[in-house]
């Protein structure tokens with residue numbers, strides 16, 4: 387099959403960039419594309435193990451949130467309740483792009499405004515793949531995968547029909563894991579907190595934030611039960627374990643906050659809180675590895691005595707944290 391994947395990826399990048407707004411609800415400008423790549427990489431990792439069609443996964447994953455930037459604030463009823471559709475999905479205000487391309491023109495022509503983004507995304511996936519001349523036995527399953535990335539309240543027989551193909555289950559699992567479980571979710575939590583601190587004009591209390599984390603992790607245990615594959619459950623377990631051990635280490639670091647803010651996880655987390663106006667996990671992770679860590683390693687060479695010992699252990703924890711962060715970004719379980 388001829389593939390236009392690279393062109394489609396550029397189309398997605400171009401489409402996301404048509405909006406100027408930097409923060410909407412629990413998302414921000416660079417979140418959409420970062421999240422899309424992570425979901426795609428994790429889906430491909432899972433697909434290898436579960437024998438999913440890699441071409442379908444690659445294309446459907448890159449397109450799955452293509453209409454997500456239209457989502458503005460959650461619609462509220464006059465009584466202040468979230469407005470939901472018949473399957474229980476929250477509805478959002480429609481946020482129009484600042485500029486247009488043929489994807490947004492297609493969105494208008496197909497009158498997709500007001501649809502929940504998995505439905506409008508599935509329509510656009512079908513039409514975009516048609517436009518590039520892919521065969522129908524590729525386009526239909528790909529659009530179905532996009533449609534399935536949100537799961538509504540439906541009768542069991544409808545559910546079974548929607549999630550029959552392994553590719554649909556894989557994308558659902560990887561899209562649910564990314565914002566909710568593991569270090570990728572940790573960063574989202576950091577930036578949600580950073581965003582509300584920015585709004586209030588109040589600084590973050592790092593120690594207080596660290597002490598709030600065990601509760602946050604426990605609230606994520608339930609995502610395991612939402613998984614549609616056994617592998618998805620295993621990845622949830624692995625990521626929850628990884629996250630718990632990071633939080634344990636952060637708690638331990640509070641005993642020596644000064645040295646650990648310089649060399650340890652406390653310092654790395656503090657760095658992840660920076661640039662709340664326009665954050666990006668992928669940029670932050672690269673900065674940690676390429677700038678932050680080398681600077682600390684340089685400073686470390688001048689330390690001696692007991693400080694040196696603690697700094698060495700702290701640096702070791704941070705190196706491992708940065709390595710695991712890149713692992714998850716790159717789609718490792």
Ligand SMILES: [Fe+2]
Nearest residue numbers: 450451454535
């Ligand atoms: Fe989505």
Ligand SMILES: [Fe+2]
Nearest residue numbers: 425450451561
């Ligand atoms: Fe998504």
